[in-house]
Amino acid sequence: MRTSQQASFNTHDGVALSYRHWPAIAPDAGERRAVVMFHRGHEHAGRIAHLVDELDLPGFDFFAWDARGHGLSPGARGDSPSFGTSVRDVQTFVEHIGVHHQIAEENLAILAQSVGAVLVSTWAHDYAPQVRALVLASPAFKVKLYVPFARAGLKAARALRGNFFVNSYVKARLLTHDPARVASYAADPLIAKAISVNVLLGLYDAAERVVADAQAIQIPTQLLISGSDFVVERRPQELFYERLGNVRKEKHLLPGFFHDTLGERDRHLALGPARRFILSQFEEAVPQPSLLNAHRVGATCAEAESLAAPLPPRSLRNGYWRAARAGLRLGATVSAGVKLGFDTGFDSGSTLDYVYRNTPTGKGLIGRLIDRGYLDSIGWRGIRQRKVHVEELLRLAAERLRSAGEPIHILDIAAGHGRYVLEALQGLNPLPESVLLRDYSERNVREGSALIDAKGLGEIARFVEGDAFDRDGLAGLAPRPTLAVVSGLYELFGDNKRVGDSLAGVAEALRTGGFLVYTGQPWHPQLELIARVLTSHREGQPWVMRRRTQAEMDQLVAAAGLVKVTQRIDEWGIFTVSLAYKPR
Structure with missing residues (x-):
């Protein structure tokens, strides 16, 4: 039997998580x-330690963490600041291993169960x-809560x-047929029987998003489904598998297995295929x-075409969105933000x-209340978090x-x-040697130049008109940038040829060893509302967006010769901000 070494790694917010x-x-x-390896909910690394020997992979290192609030890791038992925080912990753990x-x-394979999956x-x-x-x-894409309207x-x-916090209703004898596993579960002082509502609801929200958009996952994947699972629903697991984007995938239904798939009495029936895979x-x-x-063929291409197609005039959906547009137009009579969107484009x-x-602005209290609701929409909250992440990675690259x-x-x-x-x-000391801001819009250049003056940055910063898709124009900029930014642009243009040309121009302009901060939009819960109700800056046309999966966006950046370093994403999975560099 192999012996484990206990260690820890620091997360992005300074918490030291335990791992073996x-x-x-x-x-x-x-x-x-x-x-x-990633354990299931309520448990810890010790509960999956048996897999190290049972998988019989002597040429591989093995790692297993204790998630926040589990095992030897700190935090309230069964809790995390958010589900998204724990997802970022996964990324930090992988970076630590590297x-x-x-x-x-x-050179990593990932093995995960239940909530960990x-x-x-x-x-x-x-x-x-x-x-x-x-x-x-047995990924816990939908937990069986049994109580009607529990969520x-x-x-x-x-x-x-x-x-x-809510306590788990699941008894050990409903997790596995293995008597030793049942007994050890009941006697284990590190088992966290409770889970916080924040984590539980965050689990549901993330699972719905990932199952709906599993086509974005391009990693070869094996799915092991327990046939007699009392804890999680089978159908979302099957939908996830059907929608996975990589053809290198396989699904195994294990008849009679309870939820603890990798700890079942006959787990060799699961571990054999896992080892082979x-x-x-x-x-x-x-x-x-x-x-x-992907702009010519694939799920996001078809999605964008569907959103751009007109609805049948007499359909209920068309009537619904016509009413939504009319309501927003009415709101624009009192809400400054909504009016600005119609005047200049919501993008x-x-x-x-x-x-x-x-800052909500409008006519009277009603106008400000409508404006507050508008500014608090999920998309705009994501945009503001994107700004925070852009600023964070700008400072990181500058350092x-x-x-x-x-x-x-x-x-x-x-x-x-x-x-x-x-x-x-404002967070940099000393300030950069130069800052060159460009935009196609004369209004943006004028407003941006005024902002430069208001912040007293006129000695190092200037704002000029420029075409972000002019490859040669970008490549010939002087001084050559060491830190380039493309935020919120490529999400507005579905054509990868244009985006690729722009990225190539930026990459040519960058000095060797320089950095690029770039954004993406792999998901958005309001795509149809945006396409059917809002207008873009392009002569009032409908604002129809084609999503790019993060894998697609990263491939475009790699094709320009840049290497991704790190990434941030908001809690809702809408906007990403990534950092890449130009290798020497």
Whole structure:
């Protein structure tokens, strides 16, 4: 039996999470390989330690964490600041393994169960990691709550009393037929029987999003479904499998298995296929499918075409959206933000700058209340969080440039009013050597130039008109930037040819070792509302967006010769902000 080493890693917010490491006992020649394991809800790394020997992979390192609020990791039992925080913890854990154990992301296989499998699925969707394989056992995409309207009741109770905890109704004998596992579960002092409502509801929300958009996951995936599971529903697992984007996938239904799939009495029936699948993904290097032509064929292409197509004039859906447009037009008579959206486009730099300021304005109390509701819509909340993440990664890149003794020459190719760049500078000391903001709109240039003057940055910053899709014009900019920004632009244009040309121009302009901060929109819960009700800056046309999965966006950046470093995403999974660099 292998012996584990206890260790910890620091998360993005400074919490030290515990994990176990089992070094390989017969490492293969060449690059190191590893299996990273994620336990189910209520449990901890010790509950899956048996898998290290049972999988019989002596050439692999194994890792298993204790999630926040579980096992030896700190935090209230069964709690986390949010489900999204725990998903980011997965990314931080993988980065830690790469830095401290020198095992590259592409040499990792992921094995996860239940809640851990939903965390990993969400991570795979949102962060588009380059891991070799996923093995997901009984993912808890929909927990059986049994009580009618339980989810709605939990939401209402949370609204009234804030976060609180609910105890699991599941008895150990309903998890597995293995008597030893049943006894050890009942006697384990590290089992967390409670789960916070914040985590439980966040689990539901993330699971619905990931199951609906599983086509975005391009990693080879094996799904193990327990046939007699009293804890989670089977149908969402099957839908997830059907929608997975990679053809290298397989599904195993295990008749009679309870929820603890990897801890069942006859678990060899699951572990045998899991072992084979993991080894098969390492035996041949199969590149991920190319998504560079996703604007011409694929799920997001079809989705955008459907949103652009007119609805039957007499249909209920058409009547609904006509009424929604009329209601918003009425709101524009008193709400300054809604009026600005209709005047300049809801995707314009002026609208975004208004959203960033986040101050409701309108005629009287009613106008301000409507404006407050408008500014609090999920999309605009995501936009403001995107601004926070852009500023964070701008500062991170600037710090790395200073540490390397490089000058900071910032370029934003479509800055809108430039607020997020200029406000990010407030955290930098010393200030950059130069800042060049560009935008196609004369109004944006004028407003942005005034903002530069208002912030007293005229000595280092200037704002000029420019075409963000002019590859040659971008490539010839002087001084050559060391830190480029593209925020909120490519999401508005579905054509990958245009985006690829723009990225190529930026990459050519960047100095070697320079950085690019870029944004993406892999998901949005209001796509149809935006397409049917809102207008764009392009002569009042409907604002129809084609989503890009994170894998697609990252492939476009890689095709320009840049290497992704890190990423941020909001709690709702709508907007991503990533950092890449130009290799030497």
